[in-house]
Amino acid sequence: MGAVRILYVEDERDLSQLVSSHLKELGYEVDQAYSFSQALLLFQVKKGWDLVLLDLYLPDGDGLELLKFFRQTESLKRTPIIILSARSGDMNRIKGLELGADDYLEKPFSLVELSLRIKKVLARAKGIEKPREASTMTYKLGSHQLVIDKLKREALLDGESISFSPMEFKILLALAENEGTALSRDELLAAVWGDEGVVFDRTVDAFIAKIRKKLGPFKDCLETVRGYGYRFKVEPS
Numbered sequence: 423m424g425a426v427r428i429l430y431v432e433d434e435r436d437l438s439q440l441v442s443s444h445l446k447e448l449g450y451e452v453d454q455a456y457s458f459s460q461a462l463l464l465f466q467v468k469k470g471w472d473l474v475l476l477d478l479y480l481p482d483g484d485g486l487e488l489l490k491f492f493r494q495t496e497s498l499k500r501t502p503i504i505i506l507s508a509r510s511g512d513m514n515r516i517k518g519l520e521l522g523a524d525d526y527l528e529k530p531f532s533l534v535e536l537s538l539r540i541k542k543v544l545a546r547a548k549g550i551e552k553p554r555e556a557s558t559m560t561y562k563l564g565s566h567q568l569v570i571d572k573l574k575r576e577a578l579l580d581g582e583s584i585s586f587s588p589m590e591f592k593i594l595l596a597l598a599e600n601e602g603t604a605l606s607r608d609e610l611l612a613a614v615w616g617d618e619g620v621v622f623d624r625t626v627d628a629f630i631a632k633i634r635k636k637l638g639p640f641k642d643c644l645e646t647v648r649g650y651g652y653r654f655k656v657e658p659s
Contacts, residue, residue, distance in 0.1 A: 425449055427473075428452045430452055430454050459482050461488060465498075473543070478505060479507065489523060502543040516628055520589050604647040
């Protein structure tokens with residue numbers, strides 16, 4: 423297997439050179455883009471990478487729009503993406519993660535921490551790609567049916583696809599795979615984002631609220647365990 427290929431989108435050229443040189447020393451292949459449009463041009467040539475590092479402040483566009491494009495592109499929809507941005511605050515983290523980023527690292531960051539984050543998201547991506555037994559879980563509630571497909575990464579409510587963001591689906595999947603068992607917020611953080619502490623408890627709460635709204639008749643099956651976390655439990659009716 424060849425070296426891991428990374429796209430690094432960053433308009434600060436000095437920072438881009440510093441980070442890229444460090445990653446190349448670690449054995450990664452790095453393509454550098456300094457703008458939104460340059461990243462798109464590189465994609466036309468390369469077609470895909472094993473990992474994307476993405477700044478949000480770009481001179482000719484918003485990095486979040488580039489993130490959305492990548493997640494809607496077949497060859498990149500499952501590629502790990504780490505946001506590296508000076509935009510701080512929970513809402514920016516939530517927005518980036520909701521749109522499909524796998525991690526969010528605020529500037530300034532250390533090269534050592536970045537290297538560890540890269541290793542973790544790549545390891546998680548490899549785990550997701552492994553085939554699993556019983557790829558679908560089906561739940562019935564009265565005349566309604568909820569199907570969660572782990573391999574297709576989608577959920578169907580009465581035959582219609584539910585528009586979950588990648589992070590919403592990961593949280594629901596973690597709960598469904600442990601149906602009837604309460605998971606603490608920390609356990610959900612570890613299951614979905616790893617143990618690097620990229621998000622906070624209230625970030626999980628915000629995602630849970632959005633998931634409930636989309637579950638329709640199954641919304642009450644996503645229970646709050648006060649002072650602890652959440653549980654997914656379907657009681658047949």
